C-alpha cells in the first residue's frame with residue numbers, strides 16, 4: 001500500500017538525502033530529494049507528494065519557513081522536521097506550525113520505523129474514506145457492499161488484502177456466487193503498486209472456448225473468419241496492471257496450457273500470430289468451483305492450479321457470517337429508500353430474524369435484490385416479515401426430507417423463474433448469476449418450456 | 451523455500467562473503483550455509499581483507515556502512531553479489547547504528563556482528579545468518595515488509611530477530627523465488 005506514497009526529502013546535505021532515500025525505498029516509498037527549500041517549493045508546483053521530510057537548518061529558505069509555505073499550499077501534507085541539533089523550542093514551534101513530528105539526526109532505527117508506521121496509519125485514515133468509499137462507489141455501483149464489514153471473517157480478509165496487495169504473487173479468490181469476489185480483486189488492485197495501471201477483467205465462463213482464446217490472447221488480422229482486423233487481448237491490455245480472470249474453473253485444460261506458458265514467460269502470442277509480445281501483469285483469479293475436486297476429475301490441471309493459487313483468499317458465504325446480514329440489509333435499505341424517496345425506518349425484529357435464518361444461495365447480490373424488492377412493495381413505515389414472504393426460509397428444506405444439492409438448486413431456479421414470470425434477465429439477476437449461466441443450468445435441468 | 455536448481459551447475463558461485471579485518475570464521479561459514487539452505491545461493495567465503503579503517507568516523511566512533519559497501523563494489527570477486535562481514539559497529543548518516551546495510555537491487559551489502567553478540571555463540575550465529583539473508587534479499591531488489599514474522603521486517607531489534615523464524619511471509623517468499631529465478635535462471639517449482 002505504501003508503495004504508491006511519494007516522499008520528498010529536503011536537506012542541504014547530500015549524504016543525508018541519499019541515506020534517507022535508501023532507507024525509505026526499502027520501506028516501499030517513492031522518494032525524491034531536493035537540496036533547498038526554494039527548489040522543494042518549485043517541485044510541488046508540478047508534482048504531488050504525500051509526505052515531506054524537511055531539515056530545519058538550510059541555507060536560503062530554512063525548514064521552518066518551508067513548513068509554513070507547504071502547509072499553505074497543501075494543508076493535508078504530512079511534514080516531518082529533522083534537525084542535527086535539537087532544541088525543545090524549535091520542536092514546539094514546528095508542531096505549532098503543523099508538522100507531524102520532529103526528529104533528531106541520527107535517528108534510532110526503531111524510531112524511524114515507528115514514525116513511518118504512524119505516518120502510514122495517518123495516511124490510511126485520511127484515505128480510507130476517499131479512496132475506498134467515494135472513488136469506488138462512484139466508479140462501480142455496489143463496490144462498497146462487500147466492504148460492509150462487521151464479522152471477523154471479513155475483517156480477516158481485509159487485513160489479508162493489505163498484506164498481499166504489494167507483492168505480485170498470483171491470488172486465487174474462492175467463494176460462492178454473489179459474495180463479491182470481483183470487488184475484492186478490485187480492492188487488491190487499488191491497494192497494489194499497480195494501482196496506476198489498468199484493471200482488466202474477463203469472465204471465462206461466459207463465452208465459448210474459441211472466443212475466450214481470442215478474448216485472452218487477442219488475434220491477428222485474418223486469424224479466423226471474421227477477424228477483419230488485429231485486436232489486443234486481455235492479457236496484453238493488462239500489462240503493468242492486474243488481470244482478473246473470473247470463473248477460472250471454466251477454462252478448458254487445453255487453454256490452461258497456453259495460459260501457463262504465458263504466465264511463466266510473461267509473454268503471449270496472438271491467435272494467428274507468431275511474434276511473442278511481452279506483458280507483465282498481476283493475475284487474480286476467482287472461482288466458485290472446487291478446483292481440487294476438478295483436478296481429481298482431471299478437468300483442471302494441477303500445474304496450472306499451483307501457478308494461479310500462490311495466495312488464496314476465501315470469502316465465506318453470507319449464511320456463515322450472519323453478523324453481517326443486518327448491517328448489510330440496513331445499508332441496502334438506506335440506499336433504496338434514498339433512491340425511491342420512500343420513508344422507511346427499518347426492519348421489524350421478525351423481518352431481521354427471517355433474513356438471518358435464510359440461506360442466501362445468491363449471497364450479497366441476492367440480499368440486495370431482496371431488499372430492493374421489499375422497499376418497492378412495503379406499505380408501512382417498517383419492512384416486516386410480510387414483505388419478505390418470497391424468501392422461503394431454508395428451514396423448509398428439512399421438512400421435504402433429504403434432498404440433493406442439485407434438487408435444491410433445481411427447485412430454487414424453478415421458483416425464481418416462476419416469480420419472475422419466466423423473465424430470464426430478471427431471474428438471473430435475482431439468482432445472482434449471469435444469464436448464460438442460467439441458460440446452461442436450465443438446459444441441464446430441462447427447464448425450457450416447463 | 452527455494453531449493454537448489456537441479457539444472458544450475460553446483461559450482462556456480464552466487465555470493466562472495468568477504469570478511470574485513472578479524473572476523474569469527476565460524477560466523478562466516480554459518481552465514482554462508484544459511485544463504486544456501488534458505489535461499490539456495492552458493493556462497494563462498496573469500497580470504498579476509500584489511501580492516502575497514504577507511505570507513506571510520508571519528509566523530510561517531512563508528513564505521514560508515516555506505517563507505518564499506520562502495521569499497522566492496524570494487525573487490526574482484528567471482529560472484530554477482532558481495533556481502534562484507536565486519537566485527538566493528540556500523541552506522542549510516544541517518545541511523546544511530548545498523549546491523550547491516552545493502553543496496554536495494556544492487557550488488558554489495560555489509561553486515562556487522564558487533565551488536566548481534568550474545569553469550570550463547572549459537573544465538574549470535576543465528577542472528578548473523580538472519581541479517582545476512584535479510585541483506586541478500588535486499589540485493590534481489592526486495593524491500594521491507596510489514597507482515598508479522600517475516601524476515602524482511604524493517605525494524606529488527608535483537609529481541610525481534612530472535613523471535614522471528616528463519617522464513618518469509620508468503621508474499622515475500624513468492625517474490626524471493628521469482629527474483630532468484632530471474633537473477634540466476636533455471637526452472638524451479640514455486641509457490642508452495
Ligand SMILES: [Zn+2]
Pocket residue numbers: 026584588594603604
Ligand atoms: Zn532491511
Ligand SMILES: [Zn+2]
Pocket residue numbers: 595596597600601602618619620621622623
Ligand atoms: Zn514479508
